């Protein structure tokens with residue numbers, strides 16, 4: 464029987480490919496909804512406010528924290544805030560399931576909050592060298608930002624055993640298939 468509430472989290476070091484996998488999973492499973500996070504970073508050229516993120520000022524983000532609107536939040540890189548809005552989870556988790564694309568510490572907090580109602584998949588890059596190639600190739604970060612993200616990645620890779628399963632994103636199609644099989648099993652469990 465399908466679950467009453469389903470929270471699926473893709474977490475990974477920056478650049479491992481979780482957003483790419485998340486988009487493919489949402490295309491393949493249209494019943495799932497995406498949890499649109501709030502952030503204080505600037506939108507990238509291909510990003511849309513309200514679809515990829517809710518882009519907020521620091522002042523607005525801090526007001527939301529003080530109002531208790533956030534399920535979890537982190538200052539992930541360079542003091543930028545990223546967080547999951549409770550309002551994104553409340554209905555979507557009951558209505559076909561919700562997919563979160565969040566950092567590793569946030570994923571630990573979501574698992575603590577939701578226990579068996581949450582499936583947390585760690586997306587691992589095939590190697591740190593490939594992670595660096597992907598981050599550099601994406602062209603969205605400065606060289607300094609790539610260095611910061613890689614330093615954090617080394618710590619995050621050491622935490623992969625804390626999650627429900629690890630999907631190695633080497634061949635993208637295979638990683639998407641593996642993710643879908645975990646998602647389907649979880650939703651039906």
Ligand SMILES: Nc1ncnc2c1ncn2[C@@H]1O[C@H](COP(=O)(O)OP(=O)(O)OP(=O)(O)O)[C@@H](O)[C@H]1O
Pocket residue numbers: 475476477478479480481482483484597598600601632633634635
């Ligand atoms: N299997 C793959 N093989 C080669 N390139 C890939 C693969 N998966 C993703 N990429 C590429 O790697 C880059 C990083 O992917 P993506 O933006 O999805 O990572 P991310 O984990 O969501 O990063 P962030 O946490 O910074 O948002 C993108 O340019 C994407 O096209």
Ligand SMILES: Nc1nc2c(ncn2[C@@H]2O[C@H](COP(=O)(O)O)[C@@H](O)[C@H]2O)c(=O)[nH]1
Pocket residue numbers: 475476477500501504535536537539545546547548564565566567568569570
């Ligand atoms: N703890 C949370 N982390 C989040 C959330 N939304 C996104 N993220 C993570 O931040 C980094 C950087 O993202 P980028 O889009 O600037 O490359 C990445 O690991 C995201 O997964 C959130 O709501 N909470």
